[in-house]
Amino acid sequence: QVQLVESGGGVVQPGRSLRLSCAASGFTFSSYAMHWVRQAPGKGLEWVAVISYNENKKYYTDSVKGRLTISRDNSKNTLYLQMNSLRTEDTAVYYCARDPHGGYGFFDYWGQGTLVTVSS
């Protein structure tokens, strides 16, 4: 069965960096676009970034451009989110999600999420 397992979250000071990982199994990872979606405590969902199946295309929400970088390693079935220059407003649960529509569709499977807390 499809599984997505995030890791790498934790408490980090403003301005510092963190890298999140999402290990995929149960499907052909290299055939799917993948996304990161986040949810601040007690708030709604916010789309963060998408990467195409072959890493040729990457797109971000405006508030993270230049600071967060999405990438993938299809040989390891793993999605990444490199988070630099972190701000307190980046505090959220970060979910990875699969997109069966090639990057302009919807999210059919989600991981359980990993919490990132940016605080001094």
Add this chain to the structure above:
Amino acid sequence: QSALTQPRSVSGSPGQSVTISCTGTSSDVGGYDYVSWYQQHPGKAPRLIIYDVSKRPSGVPDRFSGSKSGNTASLTISGLQAEDETDYYCCSYAGSYSYVFGTGTEVIVL
């Protein structure tokens, strides 16, 4: 990109129907037939219940249905059940490989 507008909460008695609206613009909801809906229980990951405006993934009860008119999409839950009480979010493709979620709606089963 502004969040899509959803009512803060809707309520209904068991067996009744409730409808959640999701209002955007011609740049998102009105411009594409790529509206999806997610159910999220507290502390859990979202679950896809509707995609491409009105399609249901396998395993989702047919009590859940979706539609769209102009810049507003809707999710209807028919035959409301106690386990339907939780949060629901709409989402729309907004062009140039970007997405926007709704503000979220709490469904209350009276």
